[in-house]
Amino acid sequence: MTNNVASDGPPKGLVVNIQHFCTEDGPGLRCTVFLKFCSLRCKWCSNPETIGRLPELAYNMNKCIGAKACGRCLHPPAPEGAMYVVDGLDDRIHVNWDLASECGEETASVCPTGALYLFGREMTVDEVLNEVEQDQASFADSGGGITVSGGECMLSPDFTAALLEEAHNRGINTAVETASNVPYANIEKVAPHVDYYYHDIKSMDAERHKKWSGASNKRVLDNLKRLYEQFPDKKFIARTPVIPGVNDSEENIRATLDFIRPHPNVIKYELLPYHRFGQSKYGFLGQKYELEDFPSLPEETIVRLRTIVDEAFGRKGWSEVNDPLQPPGSATTG
Ligand code: SF4
Incomplete structure (x- = not known):
C-alpha cells in the first residue's frame, strides 16, 4: 500500500506541514517535511493530523x-x-x-x-525543495538538512525517494523519521537516498506493540534487521518513545539493545520521554485523545533507562546528545 499521489508524471506528496529550524529531527537545524498517512495507530501519537490517508478538515x-x-x-x-x-x-x-469528513x-x-483549515496539500518535489532551500544558510552553519517525517513517509516511497534524491543533487543532507511498518520494497526504494535513518522501536513485545500501536512489531523488526545488513554504510539512529506503563521497563530497553548492538551502523539509541504536545490537535480534528488520564513519565525512570543505554554503548550521555555525526567511541562527551 502506498500514498503516492500522482499515478503518471512526477510524483506528488500529500504534505501536512513544512517546519523550519527543527532541532530534534536529525543533526544540525532541520527543515522537516511531514507527510500524510500511517500504518500504525499509536495511542500517544503527537501528530494525529498525519495519520489518515486523505486531506482532513x-x-x-x-x-x-x-x-x-x-x-x-x-x-x-x-x-x-x-456546520x-x-x-x-x-x-x-x-x-x-x-x-x-466530506468537506475539503x-x-x-x-x-x-x-478557524477552518485543511491538513494535507499535494506538492511536487520542486515545490517542497523551493521552500526547504530557504534554510540553506542555516544548513551550512549547523550541518543540518532536510528530514522527511510523517505519518509514515515510507508509505509514499516514490515521492520520498524523489524528494531526497533531488535534495542530494542540490547539496542538502537527508534524514527520514520512520516506524518502518511497511513493505520492505518501499524502504529499499528510499534508503539509497538517506543519510540518517531515524527509526522507532516502540516495543520488543509483539503483543504490547499490537495493543498500543495497532500492529505487531514483527514486520518492523524483520525490516530493520534486513536494512541494517543491506546498507552497512548508512547511519541508523534507533528511538523509543518511552510511555509510562507501556514500554518503560528495563527488560524492554535491554531487549532493544540486544537487537541493535550487533549492528555497528546503528550509531545511537535515543529514548524520547512521553509528552502530550499534540493533544489539542485531536480536538481540532473531532477526535478523542485516549491517553488523557495517563501519568507523566517520572524523571528518575528516564534517567535510569538512559544509564542502561549509556553503559551498553560505553559512553555517558550517548542516549541524550544529538550528535549522530559522531560514531561510537569518537566523541568527547565525558
Ligand atoms: S470564522 Fe470560519 S468557522 Fe467561524 S463562522 Fe466564519 S467561516 Fe465559519
Missing part, C-alpha cells in the same frame, strides 16, 4: 468570529448540516464530524480567520 473554535459576524461555512460548499450553531448556547460554529479545501477556503 480541522477546526479551531477559538479562531471563529461567530455565525452572526461571518457564518460563511453554514452554506455550500459545506454539506448541509456539517451548525446551537440555539441558545452561543454564536459559535460547531462541527458534525460525520458530515464534515473548498469549505476551508471560505473561512476568513483560519
Whole structure:
C-alpha cells in the first residue's frame, strides 16, 4: 500500500506541514517535511493530523468570529448540516464530524480567520525543495538538512525517494523519521537516498506493540534487521518513545539493545520521554485523545533507562546528545 499521489508524471506528496529550524529531527537545524498517512495507530501519537490517508478538515473554535459576524461555512460548499450553531448556547460554529469528513479545501477556503483549515496539500518535489532551500544558510552553519517525517513517509516511497534524491543533487543532507511498518520494497526504494535513518522501536513485545500501536512489531523488526545488513554504510539512529506503563521497563530497553548492538551502523539509541504536545490537535480534528488520564513519565525512570543505554554503548550521555555525526567511541562527551 502506498500514498503516492500522482499515478503518471512526477510524483506528488500529500504534505501536512513544512517546519523550519527543527532541532530534534536529525543533526544540525532541520527543515522537516511531514507527510500524510500511517500504518500504525499509536495511542500517544503527537501528530494525529498525519495519520489518515486523505486531506482532513480541522477546526479551531477559538479562531471563529461567530455565525452572526461571518457564518460563511453554514452554506455550500459545506454539506448541509456539517456546520451548525446551537440555539441558545452561543454564536459559535460547531462541527458534525460525520458530515464534515466530506468537506475539503473548498469549505476551508471560505473561512476568513483560519478557524477552518485543511491538513494535507499535494506538492511536487520542486515545490517542497523551493521552500526547504530557504534554510540553506542555516544548513551550512549547523550541518543540518532536510528530514522527511510523517505519518509514515515510507508509505509514499516514490515521492520520498524523489524528494531526497533531488535534495542530494542540490547539496542538502537527508534524514527520514520512520516506524518502518511497511513493505520492505518501499524502504529499499528510499534508503539509497538517506543519510540518517531515524527509526522507532516502540516495543520488543509483539503483543504490547499490537495493543498500543495497532500492529505487531514483527514486520518492523524483520525490516530493520534486513536494512541494517543491506546498507552497512548508512547511519541508523534507533528511538523509543518511552510511555509510562507501556514500554518503560528495563527488560524492554535491554531487549532493544540486544537487537541493535550487533549492528555497528546503528550509531545511537535515543529514548524520547512521553509528552502530550499534540493533544489539542485531536480536538481540532473531532477526535478523542485516549491517553488523557495517563501519568507523566517520572524523571528518575528516564534517567535510569538512559544509564542502561549509556553503559551498553560505553559512553555517558550517548542516549541524550544529538550528535549522530559522531560514531561510537569518537566523541568527547565525558
Ligand atoms: S467561516 Fe470560519 S470564522 Fe466564519 S463562522 Fe465559519 S468557522 Fe467561524
